[in-house]
Amino acid sequence: MIRSPVRPHVRRLPADLTVVLALTVLTNVVVFAPVIRETPLRVAFGLVFILVAPGYALVALVFPERGPVDRFDDVNGEMRSPTTILERPRSWWGTIDGPERIAFSIASSAVIAPVVGFIVVTVQGSFQFGPTFVAVSAVTVALTVGAIWRRLALSPDDRFRVPYGEWTDTLRAAVFDPNSRGSAILNVALVCTILLVIASVGYAATALPQDDEYSTIYVLSEGDADSVLEIPPGESREVVVGVDNRERRATTYTVVVVEQEMDVSENETRVVDQRELDRFESTTDHGETWRLAHDIEPTADGEVRIVWLLYVDGDAPEEPSIESAAYRVHLWVEEGDS
Incomplete structure (x- = not known):
């Protein structure tokens, strides 16, 4: 059930979305600051931002609730009962779990950045890196603010939180638990593959001359x-x-x-x-x-x-x-x- 987001006990900003806002500000400083923009940090921060931040903000806006595999309580680490999970309210479009959230974030970023770039080129008549990057940043901030509002509108028990305990348990199961090792290994492999792709593209973008210079x-x-x-x-x-x-x-x-x-x-x-x-x-x-x-x-x-x-x-x-x-x-x- 959606509730008013202005009550005192829900005013704390979600940590992951705060990181997205901080990454947006920091990346713009690194990309445009006179001295820092001449270092490899410009490419590294810019790449991570473009590949992750816009899509993560969009996914957080669309899916503000915990996913169906969030089995652990993030506060005290205790296992929640299946009844508790089933009784939680659902958005009409459903919920997603951690690996899906990461995959959707990167896929959404791959769509948002080109679409925003196309709009900027259409308005200005030519491609310019600065205005395009600022436009992507503005869209990211708007999506993040909307995601914060939607998440805070939910009760604390229903809000999505980064499931550190879930990820730790998944990694532990992949290594030590033979019964759940198969699905756990797939989840870990998916995350590792995504990180490898980001690292590979980042290395190539840092090592090779940039087309916009x-x-x-x-x-x-x-x-x-x-x-x-x-x-x-x-x-x-x-x-x-x-x-x-x-x-x-x-x-x-x-x-x-x-x-x-x-x-x-x-x-x-x-x-x-x-x-x-x-x-x-x-x-x-x-x-x-x-x-x-x-x-x-x-x-x-x-x-x-x-x-x-x-x-x-x-x-x-x-x-x-x-x-x-x-x-x-x-x-x-x-x-x-x-």
């Missing part, structure tokens, strides 16, 4: 159709190159401009000779664009292309190459009319 370089000059730069013989041409910083930190860039003489055959394109024309360096804040305007004057004839090599954090070598650059863009040179 990148830089781009491109030519801004107009009139260069089909990647061709028209320059009359003996003359120069001003070219504007743009560098976008999406590294989520202030970054020092070095752009090295090289001229390459090319051997173009039927099946391959080969660099015959290369010379450096110029190099530039600038420090750009996250979200900003560095516009580099400079003159290009080719020194070679034949098949020639100009390549802009972008190095991140100012680590440009004395002898730059396409292989050593983080990003690059090029234009072919074609003799135009004087």
Whole structure:
């Protein structure tokens, strides 16, 4: 039976949902704080939050009651009788136990995050990590507040609590009790599998470069159709190159401009000779664009292309190459009319 959630004896916040709120706040601090966001903690906290918190809050909202296998009293650890269990009120959609709650939480998170992201992209017209993460956090907080209200509306005996005693008994049965070892092992294996998946994805996300941290370089000059730069013989041409910083930190860039003489055959394109024309360096804040305007004057004839090599954090070598650059863009040179 649903009761008023404002009585004095039910005002204590559920510990698990308090943890969800604390995790939401802490993760946002780790993800957006200027210094902490540059550490691996950003990926670790963000991944755990996205995979667990939204779904757990939703499951807690839908299923505020104890599950059918909550056989132990969390206060004194005593076994409740089957009659007590059967007499407890049930929501019309039923209840779930611990392993199901964990599995549903992760599955629900896998749905909530993309749906919220799709809505944000639809409203803004493009994907941006910051607004999307804040939106997922806001949804998580709203679901958690609703879950707290629903759980506190129940009598103390009917509310879901994290069944530490149940989990301990399940683990003990899996190891020592031959009669219940089969089902207990399945429950433990399910939880271990879920934790292994989280750990594996977390390791991969921490070890590999993140898609939302990148830089781009491109030519801004107009009139260069089909990647061709028209320059009359003996003359120069001003070219504007743009560098976008999406590294989520202030970054020092070095752009090295090289001229390459090319051997173009039927099946391959080969660099015959290369010379450096110029190099530039600038420090750009996250979200900003560095516009580099400079003159290009080719020194070679034949098949020639100009390549802009972008190095991140100012680590440009004395002898730059396409292989050593983080990003690059090029234009072919074609003799135009004087």
